[in-house]
Amino acid sequence: MQRRYLYIMDPINSINPRTDTTFYFMLESQSRGIENLFCTIEDLINCDGKGFASVEHIQVSMPTNEGEAHFHLGKKETVAFDDCDVIFMRKDPPVDERFLAACMLLDCHNSHNTIVFNNPKGLRIANEKLWGLHVAAQYMPKTVVSSNLQVLIEASQHLGRVVLKPLFGSGGGGILVMEKDDRNLRSALELLTGNGKKPIMLQQYLPGARQGDKRLILLGGKPIGALLRVPGADDHRANLHVGGEAQKSQITSTDEEIAKHLAPQLLALGLHFVGLDIIDGKITEINVTSPTCLQEIDRLENRQGKDKLNVQVLDYIDQLLLRMP
Ligand SMILES: Nc1ncnc2c1ncn2[C@@H]1O[C@H](COP(=O)(O)OP(=O)(O)O)[C@@H](O)[C@H]1O
Numbered sequence: 397m398q399r400r401y402l403y404i405m406d407p408i409n410s411i412n413p414r415t416d417t418t419f420y421f422m423l424e425s426q427s428r429g430i431e432n433l434f435c436t437i438e439d440l441i442n443c444d445g446k447g448f449a450s451v452e453h454i455q456v457s458m459p460t461n462e463g464e465a466h467f468h469l470g471k472k473e474t475v476a477f478d479d480c481d482v483i484f485m486r487k488d489p490p491v492d493e494r495f496l497a498a499c500m501l502l503d504c505h506n507s508h509n510t511i512v513f514n515n516p517k518g519l520r521i522a523n524e525k526l527w528g529l530h531v532a533a534q535y536m537p538k539t540v541v542s543s544n545l546q547v548l549i550e551a552s553q554h555l556g557r558v559v560l561k562p563l564f565g566s567g568g569g570g571i572l573v574m575e576k577d578d579r580n581l582r583s584a585l586e587l588l589t590g591n592g593k594k595p596i597m598l599q600q601y602l603p604g605a606r607q608g609d610k611r612l613i614l615l616g617g618k619p620i621g622a623l624l625r626v627p628g629a630d631d632h633r634a635n636l637h638v639g640g641e642a643q644k645s646q647i648t649s650t651d652e653e654i655a656k657h658l659a660p661q662l663l664a665l666g667l668h669f670v671g672l673d674i675i676d677g678k679i680t681e682i683n684v685t686s687p688t689c690l691q692e693i694d695r696l697e698n699r700q701g702k703d704k705l706n707v708q709v710l711d712y713i714d715q716l717l718l719r720m721p
């Protein structure tokens with residue numbers, strides 16, 4: 397029978413087909429003759445304990461000219477999660493009430509029939525900023541998490557130059573680099589913690605951030621590609637969303653070591669496809685919700701055929717499906 401893959405993502409008309417990783421997966425699954433279905437998190441349903449989604453059939457194509465459509469929507473229907481072979485949970489952060497509710501709705505699938513990629517339980521557990529502290533603290537820079545202003549101020553006095561991060565931020569949002577004697581420090585901490593009510597992360601500033609923030613792509617816990625994001629001269633942040641430039645990178649022995657350490661923990665939570673952020677050989681973030689950069693890596697390295705990262709991901713999923721009872 398023809399396979400069916402459901403892609404849960406942000407509205408398809410809002411994505412950039414030349415950079416979006418979910419779209420890149422869709423292109424590959426379509427080329428394999430798989431039936432692609434599309435929906436957003438608002439389309440998930442639970443009825444008497446059974447999970448469903450209101451979906452649209454979708455055809456995708458990489459536009460060759462400016463303004464050309466990258467998708468075409470077809471028939472609408474309601475499908476049971478259990479009638480899909482694979483469900484890609486690819487909603488972009490923030491991980492907020494809506495995101496968490498979607499993960500909880502996705503829990504109602506029969507894991508003997510259907511793979512949810514990444515697993516919704518894993519997505520709930522592995523906060524992208526915090527989880528590394530539980531499973532790989534030795535590979536992280538010095539880090540303190542607290543909502544207490546005094547604790548944070550003392551930590552910054554000790555560390556000198558620090559990065560402040562909201563725990564549920566993404567794409568560089570809310571990231572601040574501060575010196576210990578900056579007169580804005582206390583006020584910045586008040587803003588980010590909501591006057592001492594919300595924990596934030598305060599992290600040692602890694603000087604290698606000027607050279608770039610490496611994105612290391614892990615598939616099944618193994619590194620399959622890397623890319624360096626280099627910040628602009630006028631910004632501390634390297635995220636591509638805020639003007640960081642994508643450059644070619646390599647997978648180093650440190651990257652291999654970090655991946656080897658994380659692999660069992662990732663696989664135990666069904667976190668098959670993950671993007672590590674690495675600066676100066678240290679993990680600064682473990683992206684599990686909707687990691688990206690695959691198209692950029694393939695283009696920079698001129699990858700073809702089986703080397704292409706979307707091909708590798710879809711091949712990996714084939715292996716997972718073969719192993720199902
Ligand atoms: N410890 C650090 N030292 C220096 N720069 C950092 C550090 N952590 C993050 N950054 C900078 O901030 C950017 C965003 O940080 P990150 O933790 O990846 O959060 P997110 O990408 O979710 O916003 C990084 O791309 C990097 O440029």
Ligand SMILES: [Mg+2]
Nearest residue numbers: 567568673681
């Ligand atoms: Mg990041």
